[in-house]
Amino acid sequence: MALAVMVGAGAGAGSIVFRWCITAFTHLFSGHADYAAAPGTGNPHVPWLGPYFVLIVPVLGGLLYGPLVNRFAKEARGHGVPEVMLAVAQRGGRISPKVAVVKTLASALTIGSGGSVGREGPIVQIGSALGSTLGRMTRATEHRMKLLVACGAAGGIAATFNAPLAGVFFAMELILGTFSAEAFGATVLASVTASVIGRAAFGDAAFLELPAFRVDHFAQYGLFALLGVVAAVVGVGFARVLYLIEDACDWAWRGPEWLRPAVGGLALGLVLLALPEMYGVGYPVLEKATADGYAVGFLLLLLVGKMLATSLTIGIGGSGGVFAPSLFIGAMLGAAYGTGVHHLLPGTAGSVGAYALVGMGAVFAGAARAPITAVVILFELTGEYSIILPLMLAIVLATVTSRLLTRDTIYTLKLRRRGIDLEGAAPGARIGAQQVGSVMDPLPSSLSASTELTDAADLLGLSGYGALPVVDDSGQYVGVVTAQAIAEALTEQPDAAPAEVGRLAEMPARVTTDQPLAQALHALLSAAGTGVPVLDPAHGSPVGWLSHQSALRAVHTAG
Known part of the structure; x- marks a missing residue:
């Protein structure tokens, strides 16, 4: 929690520096605090050019940030958020500390010299780099390293837009890709800290002045x-x-x-x-x-x-x-x-x-x-x-x-487009690239949807599985029933328990034979039972069973 506050403070300070750099470079290149507020006017620094100065400033900006990015941090090019998502998904949250400095200067130069891009991607990458750096300095575990990266992203969004809640959900929805009490608590601390610092510098007003909203008619x-x-x-x-x-x-x-960037600046x-x-x-x-x-x-x-x-x-x-x-x-x-x-x-x-x-x-x-x-x-x-x-x-x-x-x-x-699947194995990984069809176990006997709950409980106990697939009277797959679901129905609400097991069947996350094992592990870990059915991708019918044991066996074999 203390580290989350520190990352939030760093992201808040970083947003102040970043926005100051944008304002300074915009005034340097255009002569205005925000040229979009006075489009088509001349640059007071070079009044003899009139509005044609916009042909030159993107070239000058490109001559400055092009060598900077190419020499020190190529990952600072572009919009930034995908690089942070990749670092969390496949690189243990590790982001080079150089990125924070290079991204600040490169993005401020890009925007200041006319680049038509936003400042949220850069501040996410800047805040995330600060979180990753602090995690390395404190020798945080990989789990906490990822959490600190998300805290940096949340703090950056919160301070930039004066939107602390949006910072929290941006970090969990896009950066972490998951919701948990621990992640929520840490990102809230970082977001609040960054927002307090941002509001002290920029005031308590929203960064946009938008009209009042109302719905006048139901239609x-x-x-x-x-x-x-x-x-x-x-x-x-x-x-x-x-x-x-x-x-x-x-x-x-x-x-x-x-x-x-300089040559392309002519087109811009x-x-x-x-x-x-x-x-x-x-x-x-x-x-x-x-x-x-x-x-x-x-x-x-x-x-x-x-x-x-x-x-x-x-x-x-x-x-x-x-x-x-x-x-x-x-x-x-x-x-x-x-x-x-x-x-x-x-x-x-x-x-x-x-x-x-x-x-x-x-x-x-x-x-x-x-x-x-x-x-x-x-x-x-x-x-x-x-x-x-x-x-x-x-x-x-x-x-x-x-x-x-x-x-x-x-x-x-x-x-x-670069051949990276965030849900798959990292490039070069020795495990996780196998297809599920090559590591799955045989499909256990299915339960009929009309099976009574007491009989289904006995069959589940004898099967050795914590869950079994369920099919209807026509043999169509309708989901999976777990021993836990049957036990809860029989003990917690015996009078209201459904008569047939089909009423308790739930459809788990879809796993098919042609999926990489690394991708299927997400479904396996979220499953309520000890495994999930593996489906034929063409027909959607179960053809095998992926259990924790079969996944571990594949990992051990690959290792």
């Missing part, structure tokens, strides 16, 4: 539901465009990597000249969109422009996050959608700002599939409890639609 919930589905398509599309442009940049560039400069609202993070533009300050056509232009500018910034080797661009894109989509339905249904649609707010959360949920984080951060930004119902509706639908469209998120897709 709006149907409109919000449709927005959630559309937002999922846009969020998934953003991820595809991001990596498509990154592939195009990889294909086109043949020179040294340290020079790539052309985008900024055509659409100066894309300069930097773009919060002033986002705020204006939520206040119904733009026409529908320009909102859609800003949406497409942000996708292009963010993708190009990362594709040329820039350093920055995709969380804020996701919010930006969602705000443009929601505002355009809200304006459209307001013209079609003026008495029902309600305010445009409401759709912009819901669109922000829904597009992020569609891109990252982190629904809890999306709900919490938008709630913390607005402080309006009335946002919860439509926000939850749109975000859940966006998450479900996104899962139907693609297996990857905007974060995991970056890793999968």
Whole structure:
């Protein structure tokens, strides 16, 4: 707990330094505290260039951060969160301490010189690197090392957005990928500590000034539901465009990597000249969109422009996050959608700002599939409890639609393109790569769903298994029943216990013969019994049984 507080304090201090660097470099390169607030104006440092200075500053910024990243910490390139997820999943939480310093400077230079990226990815990586460094210094176990990395991520998000709850859920939902009392307690301590430090430096106001939210008509919930589905398509599309442009940049560039951001800065400069609202993070533009300050056509232009500018910034080797661009894109989509339905249904649609707010959360949920984080951060930004119902509706639908469209998120897709599966074995690992079909045991005899509970208890006791598969009268697999479930039903509620075992059958996590063992272990560890059925991937019927003993036997053989 003491270490969690220390990591939170370090993340809070890091966020202050990082934001100061962004402000300083933005003023140095553009002559403004935030050029997106005055797009198209000249730079007072070089007034004779007028608005054309944006053609030069991305090149100058690239000349500074390109060699820095290439020489000292190549993992500081890009949006940062996938690297932290990989460190926790497969590297024991180990992150080089150099990353904190290099990421701070590289991301601040990228954003300050016009890069259209966010600051949440960098601060997550900065805070996580601080947590990992402290874990090494105190010789923490691997479990605690991962927890300290998550604490750093939580503290960074909390201090940057003045959203302590969002920091906690971001760390558990995206970085750790699991929820536990210990993780919750540690990340809360880190998040609160970082928030206190952040508020002392930046004040107690939210980092965005957003309009009040209300639902004017019950029919709006149907409109919000449709927005959630559309937002999922846009969020998934953003991820595809991001990596498509990154592939195009990889294909086109043949020179040294340290020079790539400077040369690519010429293309980014052309985008900024055509659409100066894309300069930097773009919060002033986002705020204006939520206040119904733009026409529908320009909102859609800003949406497409942000996708292009963010993708190009990362594709040329820039350093920055995709969380804020996701919010930006969602705000443009929601505002355009809200304006459209307001013209079609003026008495029902309600305010445009409401759709912009819901669109922000829904597009992020569609891109990252982190629904809890999306709900919490938008709630913390607005402080309006009335946002919860439509926000939850749109975000859940966006998450479900996104899962139907693609297996990857905007974060995991970056890793999968490099051949890394976070749920599989680490590259080069000696164990865990075997397919489940090669290590599973024979399938034990199944129970009929119509078997009486007392008879099922006897059969389970004789089988030597703590659980058995259950099939219906037609032989179709319906789930697994555990000895514990039967015992609880017979002892705790004997009068209300179901007559047949099929009523107690539950469907465990799906394990198939073609899955890697390392991936199937997650399902095995979460199973209530001593094993799980292994299914035929083509037909979904049980063909084998994966137990703790068979998994350990495979590990021992591989070792």
